[in-house]
Amino acid sequence: MNEKIRPFNLAVLVYMSQVGIVVFTLPRTLADYFGTNGWLILIPCFLLSGFNIYLISLVYKLGNGRSVFEIMEQSIPKPLLYPFYMGLTAVWMMFGCVIGKKYVLLFQMLAFPTTNPMLFKLMFDILAFMLITKGIYTISRAATMFFWITAWMYLLLLWVLPDFNWVRLTPFILQGGHNQFKGLLEVYGAFLGYEISILLFPYIDRRKKMMAAIQAGNAYLSVSYINLGLVSFGIFSSDQLKQLLYPLLDILAYIQFPFVERLENLLYGFFMFLVLMTVVMYWWGAVETAGRIVPRLKRQVLAFVLLAITYGISFLPKTIDEIDAWISFLGNITTGVAFGLPVLLITVLLIQKKGEKSGG
Amino acid sequence: MVNKIAGMLMLVLLLTGCSTDQRILDKLGMVQTIALDQADGDKLLVTASIPVIDPNAELKREILQAETNSVKEARLVFSRQTDLRMVSGQMRELLFGIDLAEKGLWKYVETQLRDPSVGFSVKLTVVDGKAGELLAAEHKPHADTGRYITHLLEKEAAGNNIPATTLYEFSRDYNDDGIDVIAPIVADGGSKVRVTGIALFAGDRVVMRVPVKEGLIFALCRGNLKRGEAAINLGDTIGKPEVVVFSSVTSKRKVKVHRMQDGRFKVDLYVSLQGSVLDYTGERTLREEKDRHELEKELSLSIEDKAEQLIRQMQQKKTDALGFGQYVRGRLSYKAWKAMDWRETFPEVEVDCRAKVKIKDYGKYM
Numbered sequence: 117m118n119e120k121i122r123p124f125n126l127a128v129l130v131y132m133s134q135v136g137i138v139v140f141t142l143p144r145t146l147a148d149y150f151g152t153n154g155w156l157i158l159i160p161c162f163l164l165s166g167f168n169i170y171l172i173s174l175v176y177k178l179g180n181g182r183s184v185f186e187i188m189e190q191s192i193p194k195p196l197l198y199p200f201y202m203g204l205t206a207v208w209m210m211f212g213c214v215i216g217k218k219y220v221l222l223f224q225m226l227a228f229p230t231t232n233p234m235l236f237k238l239m240f241d242i243l244a245f246m247l248i249t250k251g252i253y254t255i256s257r258a259a260t261m262f263f264w265i266t267a268w269m270y271l272l273l274l275w276v277l278p279d280f281n282w283v284r285l286t287p288f289i290l291q292g293g294h295n296q297f298k299g300l301l302e303v304y305g306a307f308l309g310y311e312i313s314i315l316l317f318p319y320i321d322r323r324k325k326m327m328a329a330i331q332a333g334n335a336y337l338s339v340s341y342i343n344l345g346l347v348s349f350g351i352f353s354s355d356q357l358k359q360l361l362y363p364l365l366d367i368l369a370y371i372q373f374p375f376v377e378r379l380e381n382l383l384y385g386f387f388m389f390l391v392l393m394t395v396v397m398y399w400w401g402a403v404e405t406a407g408r409i410v411p412r413l414k415r416q417v418l419a420f421v422l423l424a425i426t427y428g429i430s431f432l433p434k435t436i437d438e439i440d441a442w443i444s445f446l447g448n449i450t451t452g453v454a455f456g457l458p459v460l461l462i463t464v465l466l467i468q469k470k471g472e473k474s475g476g
Numbered sequence: 477m478v479n480k481i482a483g484m485l486m487l488v489l490l491l492t493g494c495s496t497d498q499r500i501l502d503k504l505g506m507v508q509t510i511a512l513d514q515a516d517g518d519k520l521l522v523t524a525s526i527p528v529i530d531p532n533a534e535l536k537r538e539i540l541q542a543e544t545n546s547v548k549e550a551r552l553v554f555s556r557q558t559d560l561r562m563v564s565g566q567m568r569e570l571l572f573g574i575d576l577a578e579k580g581l582w583k584y585v586e587t588q589l590r591d592p593s594v595g596f597s598v599k600l601t602v603v604d605g606k607a608g609e610l611l612a613a614e615h616k617p618h619a620d621t622g623r624y625i626t627h628l629l630e631k632e633a634a635g636n637n638i639p640a641t642t643l644y645e646f647s648r649d650y651n652d653d654g655i656d657v658i659a660p661i662v663a664d665g666g667s668k669v670r671v672t673g674i675a676l677f678a679g680d681r682v683v684m685r686v687p688v689k690e691g692l693i694f695a696l697c698r699g700n701l702k703r704g705e706a707a708i709n710l711g712d713t714i715g716k717p718e719v720v721v722f723s724s725v726t727s728k729r730k731v732k733v734h735r736m737q738d739g740r741f742k743v744d745l746y747v748s749l750q751g752s753v754l755d756y757t758g759e760r761t762l763r764e765e766k767d768r769h770e771l772e773k774e775l776s777l778s779i780e781d782k783a784e785q786l787i788r789q790m791q792q793k794k795t796d797a798l799g800f801g802q803y804v805r806g807r808l809s810y811k812a813w814k815a816m817d818w819r820e821t822f823p824e825v826e827v828d829c830r831a832k833v834k835i836k837d838y839g840k841y842m
Contacts, residue, residue: 225592283802291810353652369595
């Protein structure tokens with residue numbers, strides 16, 4: 117725990133916790149809600165998440181790098197704070213849980229149609245558990261390793277480039293969509309994950325440009341999303357994209373070699389690293405938060421109990437549609453938390469500063 | 477300790493977990509080609525070809541046939557006829573009988589798109605006649621007709637003359653309001669399978685055929701060529717046919733759209749191609765630069781003429797297989813485009829084709 121996370125590892129960690137299961141549906145969401153050239157909406161989302169990270173870095177600066185829990189506990193009475201912690205724990209635990217379950221259900225649809233998905237979920241959770249109990253430094257190192265294992269997959273987009281045609285993009289900007297606000301929330305869900313970095317303050321090196329690293333992680337994610345969006349709109353016609361439930365899977369399925377085709381089963385396995393990191397970061401955040409309520413309890417035991425509870429709850433949603441409903445509901449709350457928490461902390465910090473001045 | 481127990485638990489799970497989804501290669505019937513035909517009533521005649529893996533087997537493939545209401549239902553019928561477990565994960569080719577293709581294909585394509593085990597790269601081909609009969613027939617020396625057709629079309633597509641159409645391209649162009657679908661046509665030619673042309677669709681129905689000898693003209697008008705081959709007939713001006721055989725043809729196409737004063741659209745189609753002349757049966761000598769230039773001009777005129785004729789036919793059949801709609805769309809506002817019925821407007825568009833031919837070389841002999 118003494119070792120601090122370095123800027124590069126932090127950038128990778130942020131990126132890895134952002135990119136998750138949503139990437140499979142993202143191009144479709146863009147086409148469905150925003151119509152022609154829907155990928156453009158990713159740019160405001162990028163700016164918005166950048167602004168959100170700026171808020172987080174303000175908290176870091178104003179609080180002199182103190183842990184956000186310390187900041188809150190200094191000014192807010194515990195009876196008020198504990199329900200809030202519990203809420204945070206619940207939301208983050210459940211969000212991670214449904215993301216994991218969605219991955220498992222998709223995997224099952226592709227490769228193992230009749231095997232019980234909860235078996236895969238169990239294995240997934242065991243992996244996550246082992247990572248969480250190792251602490252954030254190890255998680256960040258694992259994230260870096262997973263990043264290098266999966267980074268080459270962007271090159272696969274080159275494979276479909278011969279089918280890219282600018283004409284298919286059409287000159288129309290965001291025409292033919294519907295329900296844009298709901299769509300915006302859903303698209304923004306693809307950027308979530310960076311907000312967990314607000315819990316990382318005690319674990320990062322204060323001398324280095326850590327906040328820039330978080331921005332860099334987010335920027336890398338945005339660039340790769342915009343890439344994927346642009347390519348999807350250029351190789352699929354706009355109405356076709358609306359009908360593809362998982363455009364990324366179709367892109368992967370289109371890649372073929374003379375001796376074997378339909379590699380998506382194999383490639384889908386690589387996405388586990390991305391989804392696993394997202395889930396691990398949310399769960400790690402939840403365990404950290406819950407740890408403030410029961411500081412005496414060993415972290416391993418706490419993580420085990422929390423994971424067992426959510427595993428139980430994850431039996432409830434059985435179909436992909438149910439899972440999607442849960443993901444978008446919990447995603448909206450998480451978006452609220454992502455903006456609300458830094459704003460709350462900044463307010464608390466400003467009040468504390470004022471108090472210090474008038475007191476001193 | 478905790479980790480060790482977890483590790484052991486995982487191993488046990490791995491060993492027992494997927495018993496219901498186990499797949500043993502020898503016991504799988506990996507459908508390679510499916511042929512669909514119109515049967516009596518509204519039923520569908522489904523023919524499937526499965527390669528036999530056993531090296532000692534006399535036959536290299538197994539043919540299964542069933543009359544059902546849906547393609548996927550046929551799979552259930554098939555599995556009652558064979559000792560293999562039917563899977564469609566390695567399917568390469570879908571053949572449609574012409575009867576079916578003239579009635580509409582989208583619902584059959586849609587079921588394939590829905591199936592998570594079917595990839596986007598499955599090829600779609602129209603058969604002039606009964607698709608099932610073509611697939612079931614023997615074409616020596618090719619042991620497996622399905623694979624033979626796949627390779628034949630792959631080769632033709634590589635030469636750019638007859639485009640191969642995949643599930644991806646079919647669904648992409650079907651769902652695009654500015655272009656229509658195309659697909660290759662094959663027919664049983666006795667001992668051989670012959671590629672006979674290109675089927676042009678309006679929506680999901682075949683409405684027109686481009687014969688194979690105009691395949692190159694069509695390909696030139698539809699997109700860029702990288703490696704084509706062509707024989708262009710300049711007509712009987714000297715008492716015998718004057719033919720130029722081109723190889724290594726590369727071409728570029730450009731589309732420009734104008735709006736004329738009466739509100740109609742005018743499409744300028746620019747085609748420029750380069751190639752080596754392999755054979756020429758006319759009166760001119762290829763070594764004279766002047767003669768070559770004249771020949772280039774004549775070729776250009778001939779291509780322009782044939783292209784315009786082809787496009788006029790397409791306009792009569794209301795199929796915009798060249799995708800002019802995509803460019804017209806680019807000139808309009810979203811509202812105006814949506815308000816216009818492109819299929820009805822397309823026949824009124826004035827198309828002007830301008831070709832530019834360059835003879836890169838004429839081989840190694842004067």
